Amino acid sequence: MNLSLLLLVPLLTSILILFVKTDSVKKLALGGAVAQLILSLGLLFSYWKESAMAEAGKFLFEYKAAWFPAFQINYHVGVDGISVAMILLTAFVVMAGILMSWKVERMQKEFFFLLTFLGAGAYGFFISLDLFLMFFFLEVAVIPKFLLIGIWGSGKKIYSANKLVLMLMAGSALVLIGLFGVYYHANSNTGGFDLTQIASNGIPIDIQMYFFPFLFVGFGIFTALFPFHTWVPDGHSSAPTAASMFLAGISMKLGGYGCLRVATYLMPEAAAHYSWIIVLLATIAVIYGAFATLMQTDLKYMNAYSSVSHCGFVLLGIGMLTPTAVTGAVLQMVSHGLMTALFFAAIGMLYERTHTREVAQLGGLLKVMPFISTVFVIAGLCSLGLPGLSGFVAEMTVFVGAWERVELFYRIATILACMSIVVTAVYILRATGKAIMGPITESKYNLLGDASWNERLAGVLLIAGILAMGLLPFWLKDLVGPGAIEIVQKLKA
Amino acid sequence: MPDTRVILILLFLPLLSFLINGLFGRKLPGSLGGLLATATLFVSFLLSLSAAYSYFFGSVGITGAYETLIPFQVTWLQFSESFSINMGILADPISMMMIVVVTFISLMVHVFSLGYMKGEERFATYYSFLSLFTFSMLGLVLSSNIFQTYIFWELVGVSSFLLIGYYYQKPSAVAASKKAFIVTRFADLGFLIGILILSYYGKSFDFVTLTERLVPAASTYSQAAAAAGFLGISALTWALVLIFVGGAGKSAMFPLHIWLPDAMEGPTPVSALIHAATMVVAGVYLVARLFPIFSLACPGALDVVAWTGIISALFAALIACTQTDIKRVLAYSTMSQIGYMMFALGVSGYGAEEGLGYMAAMFHLFTHAMFKALLFLGAGVIIHYVHSNDLKDMGGLRKALPITGATFLIACLAIAGIPPFSGFFSKEEILLSAYNSNYTIYIIALITAGLTAFYMFRLYFSIFWNKPQVSANEHKHEGTLSMLIPLLILAVFAAFSGFIPFSSFVTSDGIPFETHLHLEFSILPVLLSVSGIAIAWRYYKKPSTVPASVSQKTGSLYRTINKKFYIDEIYLFVTKKLVFQLIARPAAWFDKTIVDGMMNTAAAAAQVFSLSISGLQSGKLQHYAYYFIGGAIGLAILFIYSIA
């Protein structure tokens, strides 16, 4: 299968959007999203077919063409199981996000252009095997967010947009420094920017020790590494629904994927050396994010802080460096992407109808909007790790993997992280009990309608994803596992 | 050996009913959804009967013991080479006994609800939740893998949450559902960590493998587990105690019991099914499932079980004497009876006669399910009739509710342990095993038995006697046939299930043995029960001022018991004051002020710096020219002198 199709389809869609009449923009964007979904499912099936014959944990469908030969920058793409999982996630979230934006009236063309373009950046990032190409797509995925929040956002949108982009840019700057460090070393070994080349050549340990923190923190900022997570609450709460979904569902995953694929994969010894710091920061993020969530009164803030807590599991899994924990980290990325996108969709639907996101002002919405409320409850249950939904699978994999580290420090970190599942239950149930259940607080809520077809479709799509992972986790585990083992094995070799 | 397909079908039928009712329930006409759920469950019940029959009467005889069979197992999630969550079916005496109990009680509740919940707006939703619960509970008891148990454990928790919060517009129901979920979740944390520790040493999640590896003291696995420790306690003890914490949470053992009385906010049939007969005994079942490890490898943990059980039994019985809400009395009595089962397991040994406590706990679990479900369903009829939960609004109902009155009396006699009703047999064996093992526990258990008889008959007399008789009312009637038939069926079981020779089916090591009635031993407990009944008869059969004056005289003691020993208040203090105010609020503040402040400060510093140098851009052309020329001259000097 030609991976460039994954890049071309959203790019072409976004360009076409600029040239068609305003009233067909939505349909075009949706058509593009459907095409991406079909493509990524196709990718999954052809990956299954190919990987059955190929060596485990290797990149497939590789394609390489010179892009900037002077600096040994190549257009080099290829996927392993982890990338396929992330691409599937992206396709689901893009489709749901576009469905959720059906009612955007203001500057429609630009809005859908930016959404689709952002998607293109994400696909490009996940298929890249060239570090510079990867960095290029990372930037492509950041800039549209500034506009999406700044123009279509709500609340203190300018502040949030600035904060988000500046912090993410700072992250990219760190990444860039790290990449140059890798590049200048690798260049002497004629590795250039090529990920597989560098990985097979290896990097001397002293170089690793210097540049690992740059890469890890840089990518970590994207995935809400404590204490650089503060863009998350403000950014999410000001963003329009679809942008929140993209942000939590896709953008935060770019960071986790980068931490894994670039930082840990290329510099395994440094990762092992800094492991305890990563675990410490991740545990803080998990616990502290959960407790900070308890105090939030705005639904979007609540979900944003809970994202900090949940993304902590991703970093925890990576920091533990056991195959199971790393697999768990990837599963958690997929699960969190689907679940948070669903949660933001539900919050967006509630907000659109009630015009408030304050938990205290909402109440008894199950009676008037059974569908939206059910979506909300399912997202909440997934968040608190109910078996049968995706969150459970991911968190348990992280826990079981983390438990393989026998030192007391890691044991305590794991137990503390486990404790967050109780706190999560508290804040999810508090919000659900107030907003969804209980008596209706305002009589005007009685007149509100339930979800429309597009919102239903978006909800069903994401729930289908969550169930596919929660009820039948083995296929995803088998997809991701070899890649995770490959990453960790480099350490042992 | 039972047919695998039969067990799978009986397991998945309720799931099917859940899906149908949950997805299309609103479109089904009338009570079709409920009938459908009841019908599928009836099939499940028949299948579980046949499975149990073929297990109990098929396999024994070859080796003389009931074997633990795993007729079906698939890998659900492979973590690493040795660790995987397997979804399977484990057939042994207790799981076969439990599927019969679960499907039977659930069937009774399904039938009862057809009348009780008639006309409810979310009728189909109610049945979908009931079906989900039944499915999860069956999955729980059939688990072959401890992680599978955990999965279904959480699922029964969430079905319980959904059913307690069924009347979702009532704030008290919402609060109760949250409380139930969160308290059990807290306990499940212990369960989860316990699983992690246990499996780390057992290198597996499968029950059979874990037992094989950890029970023999000489095996490398159990030696590693015994050698490792934390805070001076061996890892195995930690693991088992933590797992027991999970069980204690689900089974409402002291001090994790606070959710159970509040859970009575759910519809009454739900209380009968979940919060009396099936889900709350999951903790007992869990300990029984791991009993070989508890008993043979780690008796210390078993002592924790015993003492928790007996304390809960006494504690709940005391509180039950002072409550005035009919369902709360029953809730505390449930807690007390589960405490009985727990300490029976706790004092039990392993092996035939030694394992009397184990067998007695399972026997009591069985009989308790029957009479407690009957009590709750009876309470449902009463509440349906008087539209109140409070004992004040009841009294003299025995003519108005003749069938309920009679069946309620049978259940009360059963729980009080009066021969020949079912409770007598199971309770005698529990007391006997306590007598053989620990005298203190035996004494407390005796006191509890007397208290149980007292508060149950206090309840009975307050409802059906006490006030002048209420005659049968033309407009109000006892209830539909679908409500009364389950009462009658359950009454038969509550009365006679004690005659089942339980020890020839369920024993700790699978080898059947004979139990005998010890008449001279039974005299004391029965006398205590009878005197409890007599006291209740004396003061509650007719209106009397004595109870009020007793409660006046005992003053603060009575108040403490009536307020449930202020446990709820302590929890509220810990959560609201300590966790929220001292952890969550500072965390949120720290985030807003310090962490975010750091970012904002960095941004502000950049701004201040840029402002301070922005004066250079004055707009004055000649200033720029000065800078330029100055720069050029400076560079010129630099170059000239550096070259020189």
Add this chain to the structure above:
Amino acid sequence: MSPVGLNHILFLSSALFFIGVYGFLTRRNLVTLLMSIELILNSVNINFVAFNKYLYPENLDGLFFSIFIIAIAAAEAAVAIAIIINLYRSHQSIDVEDADSLRY
């Protein structure tokens, strides 16, 4: 009296250059500033021609550059005067101190 050599001409051109610079830095009138720039450019022209004549008589590069500079100076003067006229229209002044709206 010695013949006029390169030094004399360089002296002339640097004098011209610094007069231009002085004028550019001190005068207020934009037209005068323009004239100062012309002085600077012409001092450069003189340098080019002089170096060409005295050091590399076989080449013509210096002359070419002078012609380029003259052409550019003409174009530049045209643009500058246009700017000055527009500035006068908007500000009613051609004082360089008044034209400071392009600041932070």
